[in-house]
Amino acid sequence: MTMVDRREVLRSIGGAIAAAALPYGTIVRAQENKVTVTSLGGRWEESIRQDFIPLFEKRTGAKVEVVLGGPSQWMSQIESQPNKPPISAIDNSETLAFKLMDRNMAVKLTPQAVPNLASTPDLFHKPWDDYAAMYMYAGAGFFYNKDKIKSPPKTWVEFFERTSKGEFGKSVSLPDIAYGWTPAFLWTFAKVLGGGLGKMDPAFDVLKKIRPYVVKFWANAGEIERMISSREVDIGVFWDGRIYSMIDAGARFLGFQRMNSDVLISGVASQVVKGGNEKLALAYVNTLLDPEPQLQYFKKINYAVTNSKVRYPASVKDRILPVELGLVAPYRDLAKVTPALLERWNEEIRF
């Protein structure tokens, strides 16, 4: 039997370290022509890789590395290495985008560095002082089971009134506080019921009133889609693009009713991270705002896109929420009160 002695082990370890150090110069040079970006999973990733990245690579000659996950995870990665962030361009949440700005780790997007900003309406980048820009947006509305509900509500107030009277039975679903956009929904509920950011009582009061008719408050998009598909729920609120995707995939029982007013908008706030490969990241964000790949993204995901030069097919124009009807929540101020909202949800809705 061959015995391995200590000297041989140390020799091989030393050799491995030396071998690893050798191409270091090559690795550094290669990284200058590579940018690390983020993407959500599933069809989102598919669109990023098939619609945006090829155009970016063609224009810049650079390579893209995609980190899958979610904003919280990406922010943790960035904050753990602030001097040399592992991510150069992040698809952030509206709230965490402010956090990156407040940490002085976001690069301002200028029309010179991001030319497509000029054809992106102010609504999609001014809330962040141009430190972030949305390339897509979703509008909230009511999904409903057309077999059971013939006349869906058209406003939040109507929805709450009819639900609390038991008209829909115990078949309603709304987002849980675990869902990232629920604080924005709570703000919307409060706003339409006479309250606001500093007065959220109306939102919690109405939720307590309709709670007996709620099957479950859903915690993520996959959960509510499953609940809708399996007819666990007959009515609730969700994003237009997701519902339209389900309808196009064959859910003929499903309907979507756009609200007449106070349509909450959500989207991805793309940012360039300071200290990363800023030049390439700015070019990448510019590609995200480009009308050509944005149209392809819309065809895959069914979410509206932000570049005003995008020409939607005539057959789906009715699905696009007019920008002027959209309502953007005050995410920066909302972030400050979210911990308190979470506590209140636990005490009053869950307890």
Added chain:
Amino acid sequence: MQVTKAARTQPSGILVLPVVLFLATFYILPGVFVILMSIGHPPSFSLRTELITAANFERLFGSAYYLKVLVRTIALGFAVGIVTAVLAYPIAYYLVRSSSRFRSVMYFLTLIPMAVGMNMITLGWLVVLGRYGLINSMLLSIGIVREPLTMMYTWGAMIVGLTNVLFTFMALPIAAVLRTIDPSIEQAARNLGAGALRAFIFVTLPLSLEGVATGFLAVFMLSSGALVLPMLLGGQGETILPVLIWEQYSVANDRNFSAALAVVLLFFSLMVLLLQLHMTRMRRVLT
């Protein structure tokens, strides 16, 4: 007989060094950082005592809601442990003592939950227990019920799902200990006049408790730390600690409080471990 030098030589500690380094880097160090975060300190190597605070634990133990969730989490662990033990023991006994040709099939079925994984099993139970799922569809079609029964988003759904997922973690340790029990001991009890049930209760069961305790510990830790299944099968009133940990981290962005919740969960898991070790040690002393 002479003992050779090779036989007297103890294995070098260098053999376990890779595992120790791995555990230290990816298990112990992150755990230390989580504890630091729970007392208000950022995860860094330089200690700043002015940042240390008990505020997160004061908030946790000062809230009736969080205490309720904590009790519910521990109760869930115990409930799943007990139910799993009751269901797994007969299966484990069959696997060890039976000479039936179906034993290998039963072995395979026992291992399936571990092979399939928690997520797939959860999705399966969503289909079975759903409003128009397998059970309700059968009951409605037969006419036993007029409206679908509410089985989903309940305490029962969580226990059923977790029992299914963690069944293997209970069955295998019990089977392993049963295998060490000499069948002739049980036969001796029978020869001395004990019936089958009496022999089991007074001979086999006490000797196999170590396996039950080991399985219970694993099931308790895994069920009280489960996230996906309780989130999908549980309802508003069934929230457990791992869900709150995730929410505090991802929604409220309060990593320090999230760490405090995690430390408390870890503490109770360690308490159950110590209890199990104590019981095992006591049993060995007594026998």
